[in-house]
Amino acid sequence: MTIANPAELEQSLQPQGWLKYFSFSLDHKVIGIQYLVCGFLFYFIGGALAGVIRTELASPLSDFVRRDTYNEVLTLHGTIMIFLWIVPVVNGAFGNYLIPFYVGARDMAFPRLNAVAFWLIPPAGILLISSYFIAGAASQSGWTAYPPLSLTTPAAGQIVWILSVLLLGGSSIFGGINFIATVLKLRRPGLKMMQLPMFCWAMLGTSILVVLSTPVLAGTLILLSFDIIAHTGFFNPALGGNVVVYQHLFWFYSHPAVYIMVLPAFGLVSEILPVHARKPLFGYTTMVYSIMAIVVLGLIVWAHHMFTSGTPPWMRLFFTIATSFIAVPTGIKFFNWLATLWGGKIALNSAVLFSCAFIFNFVFGGITGVALAQVPFDIHVHDTYFVVAHFHYIVYGGSVFVIFASLYHWYPKFTGRLLNEDLGRLHFLLTFIGFNLCFAPQHWLGLNGMPRRVAEYDPAFTTWNQVSSVGALLMAISTLPLVINVVLTAVSGPLAGDNPWRALTPEWLTTSPPPVENWAGEAPLVTEPYGYGEHTCAMDLGGLSGRDLWSSGKS
Amino acid sequence: MAIPSALVTLLIGMALTLAGLWIGHNVRLLPVDASANAPVYDALFEVLFSIGTILFLGIVGLLLYSLVRFRRRPGDSGDGQAIEGNLPLEIVWTAIPAVVVLFVGIYSYDIYERMGGMASFHDHSPHDQTAMAAMVHEASLTQQVSDDPDGQERIWGGIGQSNDSAAVLPVEVTAMQFAFIFHYPDSGITAGELHVPLGQSVQLRMEAKDVIHAFWVPQFRLKQDVIPGQPTLLTFTPTRVGTYPIVCAELCGPYHGGMRSNVVVHEPDGFDAWLQSNRPAQVAQAAAAPFS
Numbered sequence: 051m052t053i054a055n056p057a058e059l060e061q062s063l064q065p066q067g068w069l070k071y072f073s074f075s076l077d078h079k080v081i082g083i084q085y086l087v088c089g090f091l092f093y094f095i096g097g098a099l100a101g102v103i104r105t106e107l108a109s110p111l112s113d114f115v116r117r118d119t120y121n122e123v124l125t126l127h128g129t130i131m132i133f134l135w136i137v138p139v140v141n142g143a144f145g146n147y148l149i150p151f152y153v154g155a156r157d158m159a160f161p162r163l164n165a166v167a168f169w170l171i172p173p174a175g176i177l178l179i180s181s182y183f184i185a186g187a188a189s190q191s192g193w194t195a196y197p198p199l200s201l202t203t204p205a206a207g208q209i210v211w212i213l214s215v216l217l218l219g220g221s222s223i224f225g226g227i228n229f230i231a232t233v234l235k236l237r238r239p240g241l242k243m244m245q246l247p248m249f250c251w252a253m254l255g256t257s258i259l260v261v262l263s264t265p266v267l268a269g270t271l272i273l274l275s276f277d278i279i280a281h282t283g284f285f286n287p288a289l290g291g292n293v294v295v296y297q298h299l300f301w302f303y304s305h306p307a308v309y310i311m312v313l314p315a316f317g318l319v320s321e322i323l324p325v326h327a328r329k330p331l332f333g334y335t336t337m338v339y340s341i342m343a344i345v346v347l348g349l350i351v352w353a354h355h356m357f358t359s360g361t362p363p364w365m366r367l368f369f370t371i372a373t374s375f376i377a378v379p380t381g382i383k384f385f386n387w388l389a390t391l392w393g394g395k396i397a398l399n400s401a402v403l404f405s406c407a408f409i410f411n412f413v414f415g416g417i418t419g420v421a422l423a424q425v426p427f428d429i430h431v432h433d434t435y436f437v438v439a440h441f442h443y444i445v446y447g448g449s450v451f452v453i454f455a456s457l458y459h460w461y462p463k464f465t466g467r468l469l470n471e472d473l474g475r476l477h478f479l480l481t482f483i484g485f486n487l488c489f490a491p492q493h494w495l496g497l498n499g500m501p502r503r504v505a506e507y508d509p510a511f512t513t514w515n516q517v518s519s520v521g522a523l524l525m526a527i528s529t530l531p532l533v534i535n536v537v538l539t540a541v542s543g544p545l546a547g548d549n550p551w552r553a554l555t556p557e558w559l560t561t562s563p564p565p566v567e568n569w570a571g572e573a574p575l576v577t578e579p580y581g582y583g584e585h586t587c588a589m590d591l592g593g594l595s596g597r598d599l600w601s602s603g604k605s
Numbered sequence: 606m607a608i609p610s611a612l613v614t615l616l617i618g619m620a621l622t623l624a625g626l627w628i629g630h631n632v633r634l635l636p637v638d639a640s641a642n643a644p645v646y647d648a649l650f651e652v653l654f655s656i657g658t659i660l661f662l663g664i665v666g667l668l669l670y671s672l673v674r675f676r677r678r679p680g681d682s683g684d685g686q687a688i689e690g691n692l693p694l695e696i697v698w699t700a701i702p703a704v705v706v707l708f709v710g711i712y713s714y715d716i717y718e719r720m721g722g723m724a725s726f727h728d729h730s731p732h733d734q735t736a737m738a739a740m741v742h743e744a745s746l747t748q749q750v751s752d753d754p755d756g757q758e759r760i761w762g763g764i765g766q767s768n769d770s771a772a773v774l775p776v777e778v779t780a781m782q783f784a785f786i787f788h789y790p791d792s793g794i795t796a797g798e799l800h801v802p803l804g805q806s807v808q809l810r811m812e813a814k815d816v817i818h819a820f821w822v823p824q825f826r827l828k829q830d831v832i833p834g835q836p837t838l839l840t841f842t843p844t845r846v847g848t849y850p851i852v853c854a855e856l857c858g859p860y861h862g863g864m865r866s867n868v869v870v871h872e873p874d875g876f877d878a879w880l881q882s883n884r885p886a887q888v889a890q891a892a893a894a895p896f897s
Contacts, residue, residue: 117859192856198833199816199857287834293817294761294835327675329685336695358819358828358854360761360835363723367714374706381702382695384664389694391671394685398676406668413664417657420706424713426649426720429764430826433819433854498636499823501854504862508850552682583687 074169076161077566081168082147083464088168089139092175096130097526099123104488104522107515112505120505121190122182122207128193129211132307133218134175136449140314141260142168142225144456145253147464148321149229151557151564152247154238154573159231167224174217181210192503194300197274197285197293205278212271212278219264222310226260229253238573244338247555247579248331251338252317255345259306259313262349267303270296294360301352309348311445312412313341315452316383319405322459323387325553326402327394330580333386340379347376357428366425373423380416384409400474404455407482411447415440418493433503436496439489447485454481454532461539462546466562469543473535477528484524491518555579621663629655639849639870640825641842642720647826649716656705721764721840763811763829763838773840774801778811780818780831782857783864794883799851799868801843802876809839819854822868828854843870 065073070080071087102123106114115123146164150157158164182188189211191200200208233246233254274296276282283289285296324331331337353361353369387409396402418440421427431437454477461469491514496502500511507515549558557564559574629651638644675685717723776799777788788795801807811820813833820839821828824847829839853864871879 112862117862121856121859121861190859196817196856202816203858287832292834293832327685328677328683330687330689332688333690333695335690336699358762359830360832360837362762366717366722370713371710374710375703377706378699378702382699385698386695388664388667388671389688389691391668391675393688394671394675395677395681395683396672396675398672406672409668410665413661417661420709421653421657424649424653424709424716425722426646426713426716426826427653429828430646430823432828433821494634497634497823499821499850499852501819501821501852501862503856506862580689581687582684584684 074165076157076165078146078150078158078161078164079564079568081164082143082145084168085138085142085146085171086144088171088175089135089143092130092134093139094529095179096127096135097529099127099130100522101526103127104519106505107507108519110507110509110512110515115505117505118187118190121192121203121503122188124503125189125192125211126179126182129178129189129215130175131445132193132311133215134171134178136311136445136453137218137222137307138171139453140311140318140449141222141229141253141256142171144249144318144460145225145229145314147460148247148249148557149232149253150236151560151568152250152555152579153233153236154241154556154575155232155236156567156569156573158228159236160228163224164228167221167228170217170221170224174214174221177210177217178214181207181214194304195271195274196300197277197291197296198287200274201277201286208278209275212275216268216271219268222260223264226257226264229257230261233257238575240575241577244335245577245579248320248334248337248341249314249317251341252313252320255341256310256313258345259310259348263303263306266299270299270303294356297356297359298353301355302349305352305355306348308441308444309344311449313344315408315449316341318452318456319387319408321555322401322405322455323390324580324582325459325551325555326397326399327391328396328582329390329394330583331386332389333382334580336382337386340382343379344376347372347379351376354423354428357425358432370423370425374420377416377420384413384416399458399471400469400478401455401459403475403478404451404458404481407478408448408451408455411443411451411485415443415447418443431496433501434496435492435500435502438502439492439496442485442489442492447489451481451485454478457532457536459551460557461536462550463557463562463564465540465543466546467539467543468546468550469539470535473531477531477535480524480528480531484521484526484528486521488518488521488525491515491521554581618663621659621666624662625655625659628658635826636823637845637847638824638826639843639845639847640822640827641844643824643826643844645716645719649713652712653709656709660705723765759836760810760838761832761835764827764840765838772805774805774807776801776807776809778809778820778831779814780811780820780853781814782816783853783860785818785820785851785853785864785866789880792880793885794880796883798866800871800876800879801868802871802873803843803846804873806840806842810836811839812836816857817855818857818864821852821854822849823852824849825868830855843868846870846872 070077071084075081075084102115103120106112106120112120146158178188187204187207189195189200189207190203191208195208195211233250237243237246273282273284277284277286277291281289283291285291285293287293320331320337351369351373353365354373357366357369418436422431422437422440458469458474461467495511495514495518498511500507546562548560548562551558554576556574556576556579559576560569632654634654635647635650638647775790777790778799779786779788784797785799786795786797787799809820809829811829811831812835813831815833817833818831819828820831824845825841825843827839827841829837831837848867848869851866851868853861857864
C-alpha cells in the first residue's frame, strides 16, 4: 500500500510544459519568466502609447487625438511603463529568477506569496487599460495624479487608476518582503553576506525601499479616493484640504521608485560585466556600501520634485544638498564598472554593448540630474521637456537598456539556446541611435520653453520635435529584430550548453534550462562569484622587477 | 623612449578640462535673458554645463578606450587580470565627486540667494519692511503661523524680493482653466497679458481658482506653481524690452498646452502710456478730478 505524498500530489496537479506558464506555479523560475513575458507585453502597449504621443507632437497643433484623449494616453503611458514594465521586470522577473540561485536556495522564501504577487499584475494591468474602453474615460491627470486636477477629471477612470496602482503596489510589497526574507534567511549554510553576488545586495536595498515607501503611496491614494468618492477634503482646497501635502506623500514613494527601477539594474550590470570582461568585479565592498548609501539618501530627497511648488526656502536647500550627494555613491558604482572593464578581455557582444550604452546614458542622465537638483537650475526647467529627457535617460537609457542586456545574457539560461548576435547588435544599434535621437533634443526643447504634457506647442519647436519623433520611430522599429530574434531562437536557435559564458555564479552551475529545484544534487557553495582573472601569467611584465619575475618563474 | 603614462594622463586631463570650459562657454542652449536674475542663472548654467561636459567626455572616453583597447581578440579565451580593488583609487574617486558636488551645491546656494530665493515671503508689503524684518524672520522660522503679526496672509512659496530699495510694482495673478488674469491693484487694471516696465522690480502674488497651474517665463528663467488655496510669490526685474511667452507648466487639463499668454516689457514711458490707456473709467475720472 502506498501513501500519497502531498508533494507528489501537488506535482501531478500542476500543468507541465508550456501550460505551466499560465498556471499558479510556485517555481521561482516559472514566475520569473511569467513576470518577464507579461512585462514585455505591457512594454509594447506602453510603447504604442508613446508612439501616439510622438505622433501628436510631430506637429505643433493638437491634431492627431482629442485633447483629453492625449492626457489619457500620457497618463497610461507613464503608469504602464513604470508599474507594469520596469518595476515588475527588473524586480519580479530577474529578481525571482536569479535570487534563489544566488543564495543557494531551491525556491523563494514564500513561494505562494510569490505566485500571488505575480498574479496580481495581469488583472491590475487589464483593469487599468480597460478603463479607457469601459469606464468611459481613463485617468487623465498624469501618472502623478495631482489633486485638485485628479478630483475634477472623470471620477470613474481615476478610481480605476487608483485601484490598479494599489494592486500593483501590493504586488510590489509582497515581492519585496519575499526578497528580503530570501536573501537574509535562505542562504545556503556557509555562504556569508559579503560573498553574495552584487545583484542580491541590489535586491535587498531595493526591497527595503519598496517595503518602506510603497505603503505611503497606498495610503495617499486611498485618501485621494476618499476625496473623489466620499467628497472628503484631505486634498481639496475648497474643503480646507492641502494639495501640497499630497505631493509630499506621493513623492515620498515616487522618488524611491526611481531607485526601485534603477538599483536592480545596477545589480544586473554588476553580474554581466565581470563575466564578459573576464575580470573580478572591482571594489565589491564599496559597491555594497554605495548601494546602501543610495537606499538611505533615496528616502530623503523627495521634495526636489517640488522646488516650484509651495515649499519654503530652507526645504529647497536641504533637498538640494541631499539630492546632490546621491551622485557620490552612484559615481562610485560607475567608476567601479569602468575599472572592472579596464584591463579585461571584453567580449563585445550584445549584452556588453547594452551594458556599456547603459553607462553612457546613465552618466548623461546623472549629470543632468545633479544639475536639476540645484534649486535655481530646476526653477527654470522643472515640468519641461528637459525633465522628460532627464528621466528617460535614467529609466529607459538606464533600466531598459539593462533589461535588454540581461535578456541577451540570461536567455541561454532561460531556454538553453543562444540568441543570434547579428540581430542582437542590430537591435542594439537601432535602440541606441533611436533613443538618443528621441531624447537628446528634448533637453534643448525644455531649456527653451516647451513644457511637458502638452499636446500643442510653439511652432518654433517643430524641427526638434520632429527629430525626436523620428528617434521614437527608430525605437519602435528596433523592437522588431528583438522579437524576431527571441522567437526564432526559441524555435531553432543554436544550443548554448549549460554555461556558454564560462560564468562562475551559481545559476550557471546547473543545466540550461535548470531543473525544477535548481540543482540535481546539492546546491554549490560559491564563495567567490567573481573569481575570474589570471593571477600570474597575464601580469604586465613592464611593471615588475627582476626579482618578481624570477620568483614567479620558480613557483 | 615611451612617454611616461602619468604625463599622458595629465595632458589628457588638461585638454579635457579646457574642452569642457570652452564648450560650456561657447555652446549657447538658452533663450535670451530678459530679467535681472537670468544672467545669474546663465552663469550657473555655464558652470554646470562645463563640469558636466568634462565628466561626461572623460567617462565616455575612458569607456570607449577600454572597449577598444581591451576587446577580446578572436581565439583568445584567457582571462583579464585578477584585480579586485584598489582602496586609494576608490578614495580618490569618492572624494572627487564629493568635492564637485559640494562646490556646485554651495555655488548654487549663492546663486539662489542672489536671485532672492532666501528672502522671507512675508515682507511683500513695501511698507515698513525694516521694522518688521526681525519679527517676520521669527515667524518664518516657526512656519506654521497662519498669519503674520500684521495680519498678512501666509505665503507658501516662491521667490521673494531680491532688493528692497527699488519701488515694487505689485500685480495679482489669478490662474484658472485655461488662462492667467493679471490685476494691478494700484491702478485697478485687469488684463490678460502682463505688462511691466523695464528695470522695475515686479512682484506677482499668485493664486489659482481651480487646479494647480504654473507661471513660467523662459526668458526670465523663473517658474512658480500657482496653487489653489496657497498663495505664492514671484519677484523679478525685467531687463530687456520685448514680448515673451508666459507658459503654464503644470498639467491642468485638456487645454494645458494652450494655456499661454505674454509678458510685455515696456520702456518706462511706454508702460505709463499703457497704464493711462487701460485705466478703468471711474478710476481715471477719480484720478483726474482734483485737477478739474
